[in-house]
Amino acid sequence: MKPVGKLFNKVPYLVRDIHSKYKSIHEVEEVISDFMSYYMLTIDNLIDVFSNNRDNISNFHIKVNTKMPEESVYIDFHNDELDITFEESKDNKTSTQKINSLIIIDILKQEEEYDLIEVFNEIIGCDGKKLFISLTKEKLKLFDPKSKHYAYRKILIEKKGYLENLSTEFSISSEEVYEELYPNIIKAVCKDLNLTYKALAFEIGYKADTINKAASTNKISEQIYLSLIHI
Secondary structure: OEEEEEEOOOEEEEEOOOOOOOOOHHHHHHHHHHHHHHOOOOHHHEEEEEEOOOOOOOEEEEEEOOOOOHHHOOOOOOOOOOEEEEEEOOOOOOOOOOOOHHHHHHHHHHOOOHHHHHHHHHOEEEOOOEEEEOOOOOOOOOOOOOOHHHHHHHHHHHOHHHHHHHHHHOOOEOHHHHHHOOOOHHHHHHHHHOOOHHHHHHHHOOOHHHHHHHHHHOOOOHHHHHHHHOO
16 A cells, blocks of 8 residues: 555555556545444544455455444445445454455555455455455566566466355355456467467477467366476
């Protein structure tokens, strides 16, 4: 999370991705002020405001230093500009209506899952219903050993059981992430390494026709697969 300013001249305003578009301080102050008033809280109760701007520019998470009213466990505050979740800065945190990336990252910090924290900060999003890879396919380099995304893929595969359990706990799905980790591997490797099928065939010692057929049918033999992941 990167700080981009102070709300009300005192409250840190942080965004997930400083290179992506985010709401202006003035826009956020107006809505947060209404939100706090709605629950009879003051700006002094506000600790931090986080924008999950990589997933959704309107998705915000706020942290408060007091107990939220019991009836607000499920937020009934509605605003056309922002989608707000919250947490109490206490050991017994209030449940939120909808899980998001920021809440998951906070859980990962508590459980000292530092590798996963980096992965979520960089490429994983959550819309309250499912986990997903938040980068476009053009920017994603899962099969380029020189890219950090290559390492992130390995971490996600190693931590699959942990993330499936976490997803079950919050009634969200992790299936989409793991489907994207296993694409048509020949097409993905060629894209990430900027190779033609012919060049790839030469690199791993196969005939070009064999690679062309495997790519078109997505039927990859174990021998070809092993060659691809060790290219």
